[in-house]
Ligand code: HEC
């Protein structure tokens with residue numbers, strides 16, 4: 001920040017310029033505004049600090065010398081190391097991005113250990129915690145055009161992959177802010193690994209190569225990431241034309257929704273409705289001109305009560321834990337071959353084995369059943385497996 005970084009200055013002056021034009025006020029205080037020719041009417045003030053404009057371009061941060069007569073009244077000049085410690089932004093062009101590397105696999109490990117508790121499995125998100133992925137970023141980017149015209153319509157998905165214009169912000173965000181409770185604790189390589197993992201769950205390709213499970217991300221590859229929504233933000237606020245782009249963009253109200261406002265027209269702010277609005281409401285009788293008329297009679301089909309075979313209930317309560325799949329080594333319910341082998345012994349033998357227990361099958365399956373009930377369950381299992 002203290003270094004004269006063009007982009008920061010541009011975005012700071014943009015924010016202030018927009019804020020001023022919105023509130024339409026001039027916070028002069030006792031600072032006399034400088035001549036408008038010098039400042040191009042962009043009176044940008046941070047307590048006496050101006051961004052002078054030269055050749056139609058906002059120049060570097062300039063201090064109003066009058067406020068500094070006699071030197072600093074508090075604080076001191078920051079040391080070079082202090083400046084370096086603050087000046088850590090990671091920019092889309094790679095400014096600030098260190099060398100390093102990390103794989104999707106390592107990223108998944110760190111994610112499981114340090115991120116999953118808040119951001120959910122595979123970045124699914126959780127109450128209050130942003131989702132980091134919802135699927136293929138390129139596909140989801142298209143949802144940004146969705147308008148939620150109905151409450152249940154699919155709205156735009158604004159997760160990192162689909163929405164963010166630059167991946168550098170992800171790297172920066174993770175390094176400086178995450179994990180939330182222990183920020184700035186990750187190594188650069190871990191940040192590469194986590195970025196790789198997040199790109200993987202967003203189904204990214206970098207330079208034509210899929211970020212699959214054994215992808216290894218490094219600085220050079222990182223700089224080749226093209227986010228699907230890179231052009232989704234207007235005006236374009238980076239590059240040497242940034243400030244001009246911003247000015248031109250805001251000059252034309254059509255660019256930000258002022259579609260019906262003719263050039264030079266004044267927005268109406270009070271009593272703008274010319275005719276009295278006629279509100280049509282559905283009357284008590286409902287809508288009458290539908291054919292066939294809408295019915296208000298509730299005639300939903302009656303629900304059929306499900307009657308379980310008593311043997312089925314006993315099976316579910318006592319036997320299913322072991323007989324539903326092959327993991328317990330028991331003949332699986334519905335497995336014709338397995339039950340064919342069982343019944344080949346003769347039904348009495350089978351009853352006896354079941355009641356006395358055989359190998360890993362406890363007597364009567366460990367259930368407190370009468371002989372008759374137990375046999376009925378065996379019959380049920382045999383009959384269901386024919
Ligand atoms: C204790 C909970 C918690 C943990 C653990 C955590 N985060 Fe976060 N994370 C958050 C919260 C809360 C936000 C939203 C912050 C905000 O919007 O102000 C966030 C935001 C983010 C974002 C920005 C998402 C967006 O779309 O705005 C990223 C990326 C992120 N976290 C990555 C990680 C990574 C990687 C880890 C593991 C190293 C991690 N987080 C661990 C709580 C957590």
Ligand code: HEC
Nearest residue numbers: 318319322329330342350353354359360361364365377378
């Ligand atoms: C704790 C797990 C378990 C439970 C509970 C269980 N079984 Fe079994 N059952 C087995 C296993 C294991 C076998 C296979 C035994 C073998 O042949 O080695 C088996 C085999 C059987 C056989 C075949 C016996 C034979 O002659 O091959 C029948 C019949 C049977 N069980 C009925 C039942 C019934 C009825 C219930 C519930 C009332 C039940 N089992 C509950 C584990 C279980």
